[in-house]
Amino acid sequence: MKVYISQLTETENIIDLLEKYDIGLEIVLFASPYCLDKQDEFIDIYKEELGDLYNKIEIGIHGPYADLCTGTRDNLISQVTNHRMQQAYDVAKKMDANYVVYHNGYYPKTYSYEEWLTRTPNYWKNFLKDKKNDKIKIHIENVHEDESYVINALMDEIYDEKTSACLDIGHVNAYSKIDVEEWIQSLGNYMKHMHIHNNYGDKDSHLAINKGDINIMEMLNKLKDKDITIALEINDVDELRESLDILYKNGFIKLREVVKNNI
Template sequence: MKVYISQLTETENIIDLLEKYEIGLEIVLFASPYCLDRQDEFIENYKRELGDLYGKINLGIHGPYADLIPGARDELITKATNYRMQQAYDVAKKMDANFVVYHNGYYPKTYSYIEWMQRTPTYWNDFKEGKEDDDIKIHIENVHEEDYFLLNELMEEIHDEKTSVCLDVGHVNAYSKADVMEWMKILKKYIKHMHIHNNFGDRDSHLGINKGELDIIEILNIVKDKDITVTLEITHVDELRESLDILYKNGFIKLREAVKNNLN
């Protein structure tokens, strides 16, 4: 298991965490269409902000999601979705990122399961064409789904070495009728990335790992020896710091060599 943190604040607020721990960074800036349209400018900004860490830490990209629907009825919406998602993939290539996370984009009671599955597998298989030879993984994330059925059905159609599930445990706890353990049991062979944050089941709060009703340590113990990446998606920096300290004390992450050497 490899741990990343999601950038939900300015780089200056988390740079010391990236320097202290052997963790990667999942960049959320390019979920914005504004930043995607000016991607070269913002990539250069990132390089300056990360300084010596750029090229030394693992990177992932959180792709765009607002207003995008892979299973849309309207071909114009599908084209817009593909355009934005391709932009994010281009950013991942330029930044030598390991993966891109995309939302599944399904809203309950908007489309029937049957209708969604008539179009969505085709969308993703078309999207992957021409990308077979690079090392960038595509992780498809649950958000508002009330159960795991759709993602499981989708993965049966499109899963391969490149394409897998990003299980967001906070989204499951806030929106799903099935609990996290059931999702993990059903989707276990498809889960290659996870978003980790906590809440009390009433909303998508993105709290620290010890601040809600989920037992995050129990969840991580299930996957700690697997070939999987996990990203802490925690809004408040103080809660992120506390969560990383908990992960360190429980043996999920290590200090960077430079930090170890200074301590010695």
């Protein structure tokens, strides 16, 4: 199990965590269309901010999601969606990232399951057809779904070694009528990435792993031998530090080995 932290604050606030722990960085900046349009400029900024760490840490990219719809019946919206998704994939290639996370984008009561599942698998098959031969993984994330059926049915159509599901447990706790354990069992081997954060079931709060309704450590202990990656999506930097300390003390992460040149 490889651990990443999702960057929800300025790099200067988390640089010491990246230096201390052997963890990866899931970059959220390129979820913004503005940053996608100026991607080369922002990639250069990242290289400068991370310095020597840039080539030492593993990187993931969180793709765009606002106003995008992979299951749309509108061809023009599909074109915009594809353009933004492709931009994020281009960023991942330029930054030598291991993966890109994209939202599934299904909103209950807007499209029927049947219509969504008629359109969405074809969208992803078309998007992926020229991307099979590189190392970048694609993880498709649940958000507002109230049960796992839609993303499971999508994975039935498109799952392979490159393309899998990202289970966001905070989204499940806030929006789903099914509990996290049932989602994990339902997705099974389709799940290769997870977003880890906690809440009290009332809203998507992005709290520390030890604050909220989900017993995250119990869940992670059951999954520790599974071939997955996880990213901590925790808003407050102090809570992120506390969560990493818990993971370190429980053996999920190690200290980063810093190799210094002999003088």
